[in-house]
Amino acid sequence: MVTLMIVLKSIVIGALVGFGVGAGAARMFHAPNVQGMGAFRTFGELNACAGDPISHFSFGLGFLFNSWASVVGAGALTQDVDHRVIPNWAAAVLLWRNKNVAETLHNPKQMAIAGAAVGVVVVTLLNSTATAIPESMQLVATKVLVPAANWLINPIMPIVFWMAAMDAGKRTGIWGTVLGGLSHLVMGNAVPGIVLGILIGKGLEDSGWNKITKSMFIAVILLFVFSGFFRGFDVALLKSMYVEIPQWLIELHETFGSVVKK
Amino acid sequence: MGELQAKGFWYSEWAFPLFVACLSSGIFAGTHLYYVYHVGAFNDIAIVAMLEAGIKGGGYGAAAAFGASFLFARILEGPLVGILDIGGSLQTGIGIGVPALMLGAGFTAPLTSFPLALATGALLGLIIGTVIIMIRKYTINASNSTFGADVMMGAGNAAGRYLGPLIVISAIMASIPVGLGATAGAAIFYYYNKPIAGGAIIGAMILGAIFPIPTQ
Numbered sequence: 250m251v252t253l254m255i256v257l258k259s260i261v262i263g264a265l266v267g268f269g270v271g272a273g274a275a276r277m278f279h280a281p282n283v284q285g286m287g288a289f290r291t292f293g294e295l296n297a298c299a300g301d302p303i304s305h306f307s308f309g310l311g312f313l314f315n316s317w318a319s320v321v322g323a324g325a326l327t328q329d330v331d332h333r334v335i336p337n338w339a340a341a342v343l344l345w346r347n348k349n350v351a352e353t354l355h356n357p358k359q360m361a362i363a364g365a366a367v368g369v370v371v372v373t374l375l376n377s378t379a380t381a382i383p384e385s386m387q388l389v390a391t392k393v394l395v396p397a398a399n400w401l402i403n404p405i406m407p408i409v410f411w412m413a414a415m416d417a418g419k420r421t422g423i424w425g426t427v428l429g430g431l432s433h434l435v436m437g438n439a440v441p442g443i444v445l446g447i448l449i450g451k452g453l454e455d456s457g458w459n460k461i462t463k464s465m466f467i468a469v470i471l472l473f474v475f476s477g478f479f480r481g482f483d484v485a486l487l488k489s490m491y492v493e494i495p496q497w498l499i500e501l502h503e504t505f506g507s508v509v510k511k
Numbered sequence: 512m513g514e515l516q517a518k519g520f521w522y523s524e525w526a527f528p529l530f531v532a533c534l535s536s537g538i539f540a541g542t543h544l545y546y547v548y549h550v551g552a553f554n555d556i557a558i559v560a561m562l563e564a565g566i567k568g569g570g571y572g573a574a575a576a577f578g579a580s581f582l583f584a585r586i587l588e589g590p591l592v593g594i595l596d597i598g599g600s601l602q603t604g605i606g607i608g609v610p611a612l613m614l615g616a617g618f619t620a621p622l623t624s625f626p627l628a629l630a631t632g633a634l635l636g637l638i639i640g641t642v643i644i645m646i647r648k649y650t651i652n653a654s655n656s657t658f659g660a661d662v663m664m665g666a667g668n669a670a671g672r673y674l675g676p677l678i679v680i681s682a683i684m685a686s687i688p689v690g691l692g693a694t695a696g697a698a699i700f701y702y703y704n705k706p707i708a709g710g711a712i713i714g715a716m717i718l719g720a721i722f723p724i725p726t727q
Contacts, residue, residue: 251548254548255548258543261537261540262540262541262544263537265533265534265536265540265629266533266534266537266538266541266553267537268533268534269533269535269537270534270597272521272526272530273530273531273534273595273597275521276521276522276530277593277594281592281593281651281657281658281660283522284524284527284589284593284595284647286530286595286597287594287596287597288594288597289596289663289670291597292594292664293668293669293671294671294674295671296668296671297672297675297708298708299705299706301705301709303709304700304708304709305709306709307709307710307713307716308708308709310716319555320550323560324545324549324550324551324559325552325554325556325558326541326551326553326554327555328553328554328597328598328602330553331534331538331553331597331598331602332597356521357522361530372541372551375551376550376551385720385723385724386719388719388723388724389689389719389720392681392724393678393682393712393715393719394681394712396681396684397674397677397678397680398674398677400677400681401670401673401674401677405670405677406666409666409669409670409673410666410670413663413665413666413669421662436584441584444588444592445591447658447659447662448591448592451657452656452659454656455656455657456654456656461649461654465591465650468587468591469587471587472583472584472587472588475580475583475584476580476583476584478580479576505572508572
């Protein structure tokens with residue numbers, strides 16, 4: 250009975266998630282004219298498979314095993330389902346019949362429909378058969394693919410984005426470097442900071458300090474301040490400078506539910 | 512070429528909130544599955560563990576603060592770069608942060624009832640999608656600058672090329688047979704003008720199935 254409920258609900262959830270992920274992934278190829286949804290790494294990985302159905306399928310398969318291992322252990326599907334398995338398998342399904350990426354992978358309608366179908370299968374499979382994976386396959390996924398993907402996110406992507414920012418001109422290079430370094434400190438990865446640096450640097454180059462670039466600048470500052478605060482960067486900074494953490498700061502953190510360790 | 516085709520419902524601004532609503536609805540309902548059956552949360556083990564800590568009675572503060580800050584950061588970043596990060600905004604924000612806030616405040620209904628979970632997720636997604644489109648209207652669309660989107664897209668493309676070699680190196684570090692399999696697979700795929708990431712994974716998996724990676 251419980252399994253049946255999980256299967257039925259998983260079908261609904263898989264269809265909804267797959268539909269959104271598919272449409273969002275295809276729209277990434279038309280960014281910035283169209284607002285996309287996914288991630289820079291998803292975009293890079295989809296491009297790495299270069300419209301080849303076998304590559305898209307095998308890349309997704311590797312992460313399916315990884316998700317499977319995680320769902321058995323902890324009931325967590327891992328972010329790979331939305332970032333890797335569904336978009337790559339939806340792409341593989343579509344590319345199998347038509348190799349033209351403009352009509353398949355880059356088309357939100359096609360990708361949304363294929364994504365919904367893949368989502369139903371993948372989410373239901375993962376949630377209902379969590380105990381039936383060959384262990385050797387799990388090991389390949391966790392020992393080969395996970396480190397490779399982690400290296401891609403850090404340090405490869407920060408370096409590639411950093412160099413792109415520096416090659417795009419002095420202004421973008423400086424903003425990218427400063428915000429990239431700060432972002433690696435505060436958020437744990439330089440890419441968001443470098444991306445924001447390119448955004449501000451290029452914006453200034455094209456149109457100078459106007460209403461839009463100024464409000465973007467303020468938004469970026471707020472972003473750094475808030476994420477720094479919520480991730481406890483302020484406390485860590487004081488600690489590493491051997492400064493006594495003031496009581497009001499500890500209390501401020503407490504009002505948002507996070508406990509400051511002495 | 513691609514820009515000429517970028518018209519109609521599927522490419523429109525107002526379709527975006529609908530797509531976000533679908534995805535958020537599914538993700539929030541996934542958290543419902545986790546809350547009720549302990550399976551199906553759309554996030555990595557470490558992040559789901561924060562929610563689990565709250566469910567087990569350890570307080571929802573960590574999950575709520577972590578999720579909320581990610582959601583905030585991604586909503587700001589999304590419209591500016593043209594790509595909303597699903598992992599940070601929806602999976603962590605809507606899937607972990609918001610449920611933690613609700614459970615912390617004593618609202619269990621959106622997480623115990625499946626239809627209510629779907630509706631809550633959809634509503635939150637609709638709001639987030641609309642906010643992002645509004646920010647876009649007042650930044651990107653109101654300016655003649657592309658804000659370096661071409662630079663970022665170029666870097667996104669370039670980063671993807673590193674994946675194949677990284678998988679081969681990682682496979683070699685995992686075990687000798689798996690490394691040989693990945694190397695051969697990558698070489699064969701390269702010869703046939705296919706992306707080497709695919710060949711490396713298939714090679715690693717085949718050899719890994721025959722000669723399992725030793726576990727310490």
